[in-house]
Amino acid sequence: xxxxxxxxxxxxxxxxxxxxxxxxxxxxxxxxxxxxxxxxxxxxxxxxxxxxxxxxxxxxxxxxxxxxxxxxxxxxxxxxxxxxxxxxxxxxxxxxxxxxxxxxxxxxxxxxxxxxxxxxxxxxxxxxxxxxxxxxxxxxxxxxxxxxxxxxxxxxxxxxxxxxxxxxxxxxxxxxxxxxxxxxxxxxxxxxxxxxxxxxxxxxxxxxxxxxxxxxxxxxxxxxxxxxxxxxxxxxxxxxxxxxxxxxxxxxxxxxxxxxxxxxxxxxxxxxxxxxxxxxxxxxxxxxxxxxxxxxxxxxxxxxxxxxxxxxxxxxxxxxxxxxxxxxxxxxxxxxxxxxxxxxxxxxxxxxxxxxxxxxxxxxxxxxxxxxxxxxxxxxxxxxxxxxxxxxxxxxxxxxxxxxxxxxxxxxxxxxxxxxxxxxxxxxxxxxxxxxxxxxxxxxxxxxxxxxxxxxxxxxxxxxxxxxxxxxxxxxxxxxxxxxxxxxxxxxxxxxxxxxxxxxxxxxxxxxxxxxxxxxxxxxxxxxxxxxxxxxxxxxxxxxxxxxxxxxxxxxxxxxxxxxxxxxxxxx
Amino acid sequence: xxxxxxxxxxxxxxxxxxxxxxxxxxxxxxxxxxxxxxxxxxxxxxxxxxxxxxxxxxxxxxxxxxxxxxxxxxxxxxxxxxxxxxxxxxxxxxxxxxxxxxxxxxxxxxxxxxxxxxxxxxxxxxxxxxxxxxxxxxxxxxxxxxxxxxxxxxxxxxxxxxxxxxx
Numbered sequence: 001x002x003x004x005x006x007x008x009x010x011x012x013x014x015x016x017x018x019x020x021x022x023x024x025x026x027x028x029x030x031x032x033x034x035x036x037x038x039x040x041x042x043x044x045x046x047x048x049x050x051x052x053x054x055x056x057x058x059x060x061x062x063x064x065x066x067x068x069x070x071x072x073x074x075x076x077x078x079x080x081x082x083x084x085x086x087x088x089x090x091x092x093x094x095x096x097x098x099x100x101x102x103x104x105x106x107x108x109x110x111x112x113x114x115x116x117x118x119x120x121x122x123x124x125x126x127x128x129x130x131x132x133x134x135x136x137x138x139x140x141x142x143x144x145x146x147x148x149x150x151x152x153x154x155x156x157x158x159x160x161x162x163x164x165x166x167x168x169x170x171x172x173x174x175x176x177x178x179x180x181x182x183x184x185x186x187x188x189x190x191x192x193x194x195x196x197x198x199x200x201x202x203x204x205x206x207x208x209x210x211x212x213x214x215x216x217x218x219x220x221x222x223x224x225x226x227x228x229x230x231x232x233x234x235x236x237x238x239x240x241x242x243x244x245x246x247x248x249x250x251x252x253x254x255x256x257x258x259x260x261x262x263x264x265x266x267x268x269x270x271x272x273x274x275x276x277x278x279x280x281x282x283x284x285x286x287x288x289x290x291x292x293x294x295x296x297x298x299x300x301x302x303x304x305x306x307x308x309x310x311x312x313x314x315x316x317x318x319x320x321x322x323x324x325x326x327x328x329x330x331x332x333x334x335x336x337x338x339x340x341x342x343x344x345x346x347x348x349x350x351x352x353x354x355x356x357x358x359x360x361x362x363x364x365x366x367x368x369x370x371x372x373x374x375x376x377x378x379x380x381x382x383x384x385x386x387x388x389x390x391x392x393x394x395x396x397x398x399x400x401x402x403x404x405x406x407x408x409x410x411x412x413x414x415x416x417x418x419x420x421x422x423x424x425x426x427x428x429x430x431x432x433x434x435x436x437x438x439x440x441x442x443x444x445x446x447x448x449x450x451x452x453x454x455x456x457x458x459x460x461x462x463x464x465x466x467x468x469x470x471x472x473x474x475x476x477x478x479x480x481x482x483x484x485x486x487x488x489x490x491x492x493x494x495x496x497x498x499x500x501x502x503x504x505x506x507x508x509x510x511x512x513x514x515x516x517x518x519x520x521x522x523x524x525x526x527x528x529x530x531x532x533x534x535x536x537x538x539x540x541x542x543x544x545x546x547x548x549x550x551x552x553x554x555x556x557x558x559x560x561x562x563x564x565x566x567x568x569x570x571x572x
Numbered sequence: 573x574x575x576x577x578x579x580x581x582x583x584x585x586x587x588x589x590x591x592x593x594x595x596x597x598x599x600x601x602x603x604x605x606x607x608x609x610x611x612x613x614x615x616x617x618x619x620x621x622x623x624x625x626x627x628x629x630x631x632x633x634x635x636x637x638x639x640x641x642x643x644x645x646x647x648x649x650x651x652x653x654x655x656x657x658x659x660x661x662x663x664x665x666x667x668x669x670x671x672x673x674x675x676x677x678x679x680x681x682x683x684x685x686x687x688x689x690x691x692x693x694x695x696x697x698x699x700x701x702x703x704x705x706x707x708x709x710x711x712x713x714x715x716x717x718x719x720x721x722x723x724x725x726x727x728x729x730x731x732x733x734x735x736x737x738x739x
Contacts, residue, residue: 305641
């Protein structure tokens with residue numbers, strides 16, 4: 001029986017297990033949308049900006065470990081998806097983005113709402129397709145999902161000309177993919193694993209750096225077994241947080257530019273680094289030339305191109321994390337590192353990471369800790385970008401696996417609200433908190449309408465300091481407090497939420513925090529809390545640009561910093 | 573990118589799918605990762621659906637290994653090998669339009685014949701020389717012909733195959 005391209009697309013998506021699609025329609029996708037009612041198994045969620053569709057598909061994918069699907073029309077719809085696609089690319093999130101395209105006869109003629117989205121997204125997709133014949137469509141969808149979800153996950157874009165959506169052909173869904181240029185190595189090489197085990201057994205000051213690869217592979221048990229068996233302390237990248245219990249005795253918290261003093265000291269002083277599912281991003285390593293000078297490096301990752309890209313590696317192990325750790329656990333010996341762990345404990349005491357200074361002011365750290373207490377860590381935290389993101393990373397104790405969704409690589413403001421929306425749809429039974437900065441919140445604030453229309457019960461905490469916080473902090477520390485264009489006039493967020501029929505409260509004082517959070521948790525639907533936090537609060541420690549991890553700055557280290565010349569940190 | 577003493581020229585040979593836009597994807601990769609590429613030659617191969625691409629990349633061995641691995645990540649790229657170290661046959665073809673007068677033409681023809689090259693076009697003020705060989709040969713001939721005044725040069729860039737019956 002002959003089916004249209006639009007029907008073939010829908011049926012192929014269903015074959016791939018798709019249940020939700022985030023999108024906005026337009027002329028070039030009308031035939032697809034007109035076909036949706038024939039397939040009630042596909043739930044389409046109409047958002048208010050395609051950036052919201054992209055980030056929602058991303059949040060959904062991170063929450064469910066399935067490819068998130070977003071759809072947009074040609075031209076401006078497609079270009080509005082770019083940020084969402086780039087974000088998924090940078091953080092290795094499985095996504096299939098579908099865009100309509102003008103009809104084939106007018107491609108390349110600057111038609112109405114025509115844009116070369118495949119050209120634009122080449123650098124930010126794992127692969128992309130412009131479908132040129134309706135008979136290729138089913139195979140293209142199958143390949144797209146295979147590429148997006150296997151190996152190192154990532155976004156794949158499929159551009160479908162309007163006339164192909166309406167053309168008919170027989171629908172045959174292929175059983176397998178034929179991609180001679182795409183091979184995934186999942187099993188680590190046994191000889192490499194043995195080499196790694198030997199180095200691990202011999203090390204005196206080993207440190208594990210845990211990244212998002214552990215979350216992607218869902219290797220929480222194997223990882224915990226490894227860390228505990230070999231007794232090795234665990235530092236996390238931002239995206240590695242929650243792969244290991246935050247209150248574990250071996251846990252050091254986040255390392256990097258805003259990492260804990262203890263984690264940074266441990267990494268810098270290690271004689272062996274075991275990097276698992278992380279890519280030595282510059283926020284994590286700080287100055288690469290001075291990074292961990294005495295350490296040999298074992299790098300376990302599924303992407304061979306990451307090995308040796310930023311940091312030279314002594315023992316590479318390419319493979320799926322779960323599979324490699326299972327084999328590694330057989331090879332490593334049970335060990336104790338009493339001296340090293342006691343040094344780590346000293347650093348922990350010297351650089352307490354979750355202390356909150358006693359003050360009458362309303363501090364963002366306090367808000368985050370209260371959310372942590374109220375949820376008992378049983379929540380999915382979705383952050384924006386900037387100070388709000390760092391406060392969550394440092395002051396929330398992640399005890400539940402896979403409980404942080406944060407855009408680390410691209411770092412787009414406005415990620416928080418739509419991503420929280422997508423995450424909640426993916427995990428409807430969980431409590432989902434969206435922690436937003438007042439700047440980022442307003443970049444995708446229009447998605448409050450989607451939340452109301454679709455009844456998505458996210459709890460929104462706006463960390464309202466009236467500034468673009470992270471940039472203001474940089475201006476304070478590195479630009480002699482010249483606050484250029486960082487102060488924000490903000491509207492009344494509670495009244496805005498009310499206009500979107502979402503209840504909300506404003507919190508101005510410390511005593512109001514716990515009751516507000518309680519109210520939000522007790523309310524069955526979406527709820528917004530506008531926290532008027534201390535405007536010029538900074539996130540510490542910070543490793544200034546050009547410095548190595550051990551040279552982190554916080555007010556208690558001002559004296560050490562005054563002695564070093566050439567670094568201008570505004571003194572206070 | 574500044575050249576370093578450790579920078580050398582490496583020959584990478586890639587088998588890529590013969591599909592629209594593949595050259596674009598490869599070029600886009602080189603540009604955005606700031607890879608230093610001296611030449612790229614692409615054409616058919618022994619497989620009906622695959623093209624062979626020969627790339628001369630400049631850098632130290634770590635940088636060139638990154639070029640190789642990032643190329644292999646592309647879905648349309650089947651395999652990439654760095655054949656710099658091994659035994660290889662490398663060739664390039666160049667067309668060189670040289671200024672030639674009645675008095676200089678015979679000298680030019682002598683040089684051309686020494687290099688076993690060919691004259692493929694003659695005009696009142698110039699001749700066009702076709703030469704095939706490894707880069708050193710092409711560069712030497714070009715050097716000698718510059719004395720006469722070179723009007724135009726078109727070079728294909730290096731292609732290479734490993735010696736022996738393996739592939």
